[in-house]
Amino acid sequence: MIYQLLFSPTGGTRAVADALCPGQVIDLCDRDRDFASVTLTADDVAIIAVPSYGGRVPVPAARRLAQVQGGGARAVLVCVYGNRAYEDTLAELADLAEAAGFRVAAGVAAVAEHSIARQFAAGRPDEADKAVLQGFWGKIQAKLDAGNDTVPTLPGNRPYKPGMAKAMVPRTSKRCIGCGRCAAACPTGAIDAADPRQTDPARCIGCMRCVRLCPAEARSPDPQALAALSAHLEPLCAGRKENELFL
Known part of the structure; x- marks a missing residue:
């Protein structure tokens, strides 16, 4: 098998x-x-x-x-x-x-x-x-x-090498409809099932599953943090590996 x-x-x-x-x-x-x-x-x-x-x-x-x-x-x-x-x-x-x-x-x-x-x-x-x-x-x-x-x-x-010191915790916008899909699918249980707008930063690993699954597109990385990460990665990700x- x-x-x-x-x-x-x-x-x-x-x-x-x-x-x-x-x-x-x-x-x-x-x-x-x-x-x-x-x-x-x-x-x-x-x-x-x-x-x-x-x-x-x-x-x-x-x-x-x-x-x-x-x-x-x-x-x-x-x-x-x-x-x-x-x-x-x-x-x-x-x-x-x-x-x-x-x-x-x-x-x-x-x-x-x-x-x-x-x-x-x-x-x-x-x-x-x-x-x-x-x-x-x-x-x-x-x-x-x-x-x-x-x-x-x-x-x-x-x-x-040392692990990541801090995860990029997604933010929740006013578009959240409270469906709970993100909370149910979170690999670490970081999202409060009773109030999906709340995420425990100590448990979140920044995997972005909630961002991909949200039907209302209400979850996203912090724009400033994402911009900083993108700028950092730009020279490191150049070319096709x-x-x-x-x-």
């Missing part, structure tokens, strides 16, 4: 994973799921895909993956980033996967539209990306079929 263990608040990571290889989804964004009850076996293959948040694995994804029982399943690790850099994400993801009982077989670094400053890597993964990712899977499948258990050398440093495979 092929599983996709996904942390994909805004859909970019899932689009990459689907282009690589479809599988049964285990949603690491589901804050109500008992991940300790998720058990795989040595016959399974797990695509473990997360976005890079400041060069690290998102904290909720790390905590939930740590509860999963890998059972010796072979793991294909996927780090998705917004055309800047992914730094220590794959190294950290490998450590988490191994600690959870997975056998790391391959790693992929892939580009998707930046979740906050969406002008960077806009529209990615595009058709060219998808063709590359499908080609990657052919090579990964060949390694799995050959029973090759060599562990790939993945980029990244240990100790990891390509997807990478590590076998």
Whole structure:
């Protein structure tokens, strides 16, 4: 069985994973799921895909993956980033996967539209990306079929770089209709279900899922903070970065 263990608040990571290889989804964004009850076996293959948040694995994804029982399943690790850099994400993801009982077989670094400053890597993964990712899977499948258990050398440093000090917490405008869709879908439960206009900044990870899901377009990043981030990213995101495979 092929599983996709996904942390994909805004859909970019899932689009990459689907282009690589479809599988049964285990949603690491589901804050109500008992991940300790998720058990795989040595016959399974797990695509473990997360976005890079400041060069690290998102904290909720790390905590939930740590509860999963890998059972010796072979793991294909996927780090998705917004055309800047992914730094220590794959190294950290490998450590988490191994600690959870997975056998790391391959790693992929892939580009998707930046979740906050969406002008960077806009529209990615595009058709060219998808063709590359499908080609990657052919090579990964060949390694799995050959029973090759060599562990790939993945980029990244240990100790990891410090995590993000502060998330960009979306604002809520007067257009909010109080439907509660954002609160129900928030991966960390940062939005008050009784009053969705209220967001706990200590729990928010700035994933922007609420911004994408809001039917009234009532949630958005702070304009000044977004402008500052865009200016910072402009030189770092210049040029098209390509997807990478590590076998």
